[in-house]
Amino acid sequence: MTERSPLHGRHVVEVLATSTGGVGTHVRSLLPRLGSAGAAVRVCGPRATDELFGFAAAGAASFRPVEISAGLAPAADAAAVVALRRALGGTDLVHAHGLRAGLVTAAARRLTPGRPAFVLTLHNAAPDSRGIRRRLLGGAERATVRAADVVLAASEDLAANARVLGARDVRMAPVSAPPLRPASRSRTEVRAELGLDEGRQLVVAIGRLHPQKGYDVLLDAVAAWEGADRLRPAPLVAIAGDGPLESELAERIRAQRLPVLLLGRRDDVADLLSAADLCVLPSRWEARSLTAQEALRAGTPLVASRAGGLPELLGDAAELVPPGDAGALADAVVRVLGDPDRASHLVEAGRRQADGWPDEAATARQLVAVYRELLGPADGGR
Numbered sequence: 001m002t003e004r005s006p007l008h009g010r011h012v013v014e015v016l017a018t019s020t021g022g023v024g025t026h027v028r029s030l031l032p033r034l035g036s037a038g039a040a041v042r043v044c045g046p047r048a049t050d051e052l053f054g055f056a057a058a059g060a061a062s063f064r065p066v067e068i069s070a071g072l073a074p075a076a077d078a079a080a081v082v083a084l085r086r087a088l089g090g091t092d093l094v095h096a097h098g099l100r101a102g103l104v105t106a107a108a109r110r111l112t113p114g115r116p117a118f119v120l121t122l123h124n125a126a127p128d129s130r131g132i133r134r135r136l137l138g139g140a141e142r143a144t145v146r147a148a149d150v151v152l153a154a155s156e157d158l159a160a161n162a163r164v165l166g167a168r169d170v171r172m173a174p175v176s177a178p179p180l181r182p183a184s185r186s187r188t189e190v191r192a193e194l195g196l197d198e199g200r201q202l203v204v205a206i207g208r209l210h211p212q213k214g215y216d217v218l219l220d221a222v223a224a225w226e227g228a229d230r231l232r233p234a235p236l237v238a239i240a241g242d243g244p245l246e247s248e249l250a251e252r253i254r255a256q257r258l259p260v261l262l263l264g265r266r267d268d269v270a271d272l273l274s275a276a277d278l279c280v281l282p283s284r285w286e287a288r289s290l291t292a293q294e295a296l297r298a299g300t301p302l303v304a305s306r307a308g309g310l311p312e313l314l315g316d317a318a319e320l321v322p323p324g325d326a327g328a329l330a331d332a333v334v335r336v337l338g339d340p341d342r343a344s345h346l347v348e349a350g351r352r353q354a355d356g357w358p359d360e361a362a363t364a365r366q367l368v369a370v371y372r373e374l375l376g377p378a379d380g381g382r
Contacts (some may be wrong), residue, residue, distance in 0.1 A: 004316070005037050005038030007371055010092045010375055011090055012095065013088060015084065015105050020265070027055070027222060030363075030367060031043070042314070043055040043062045044061065045061050046067050064083070066084045066104070067079065068100055084105065093117040094116050094119070094240050095119040100372065102145075112148055118147060118150075121175075124212075124285070124287060125158065126261070146165070148222040150169045151168075152172075154310055155287040155288060156172070173366060179297075180294055187275045200303055201278070202277050203279070203337075205237065205241075206270050207242050209241050209245040209246050209262075211245065215282065217284075218330060219253070220256060222260060223256060235277070235278075239263060241264075258376070265290055267281075273294060273295060276300050279301070281304035283310040284305065286308045286310050297354045299350065301319075304318045304321075305321060305322070306320040307323040314353060318350070
């Protein structure tokens with residue numbers, strides 16, 4: 001008798017909030033592998049997120065719009081709970097990606113007959129807040145992690161916090177960056193597009209223009225090495241990404257006449273990394289940054305914050321600096337750009353480090369195993 005696929009006949013719903021980067025990329029990468037395991041997968045999330053990632057084209061059986069925003073919004077969240085409750089009919093398991101998606105999922109699941117199994121992946125830490133908002137967020141986070149059958153954490157600090165909050169079953173689940181498409185243009189072509197003169201170095205930063213990413217600290221660092229005349233000619237810093245801080249950052253760059261370009265959202269990350277002399281990741285917090293993984297795989301030296309899950313992800317394969325410390329960031333950038341031997345060492349260490357990371361297939365296999373554990377054999381009930 002032929003053995004059935006591990007999730008044969010199972011109906012699974014993947015839920016995410018507004019995403020323009022890592023979470024959406026991760027969910028999209030899982031879909032073909034969950035389908036190959038026999039699951040019928042529905043994705044629920046904001047319509048704009050689906051337009052960006054194309055979940056049906058990636059292997060989802062269907063997409064159902066559920067407008068879960070990135071921040072707490074009681075009226076909108078109530079509507080999202082109702083919409084998700086309708087989408088959970090006949091579902092065996094629901095998997096929420098991120099705390100915001102988890103909050104809506106926990107509420108919708110309580111209203112769903114049969115209560116499908118509930119998996120929660122924590123991709124990011126709860127945002128900093130104060131006063132009543134902090135108490136509300138803390139209570140919501142505690143209730144959400146306690147409602148999940150299994151909490152998967154992208155970094156050890158997230159896992160430790162979930163245990164403190166009372167989660168029943170917490171496991172590490174590294175999130176792998178999908179392989180980038182090969183660079184389509186040469187280093188010379190990319191540098192010419194950016195207006196770089198011969199001999200001038202290029203520093204790239206990639207990620208959403210959001211306070212978490214620390215771009216204000218990066219601009220402070222640029223001003224520090226500019227003012228101290230420590231790099232001549234001064235490198236060009238190119239930031240690829242869009243987000244809520246775009247106008248604020250652009251105004252500061254103009255006012256201080258900093259050698260920084262805001263490139264907007266780009267789909268040629270491989271080209272930018274291959275043309276760069278250095279990649280910087282000045283984030284205040286990260287779990288398993290996709291940008292960090294992409295830089296090391298591309299052979300681009302990396303300077304990053306010693307924050308969240310980055311030390312365990314990167315080991316000694318990057319120059320790590322305290323988060324929020326513009327002086328340390330400037331010193332590290334100057335040190336790597338001024339020392340070709342150090343840069344070469346980071347490139348080689350980065351490739352060795354990347355060789356030890358799980359790939360997308362391993363990440364999906366772990367997830368299929370968790371689903372199977374919660375649901376039981378494919379021809380049996382939960």
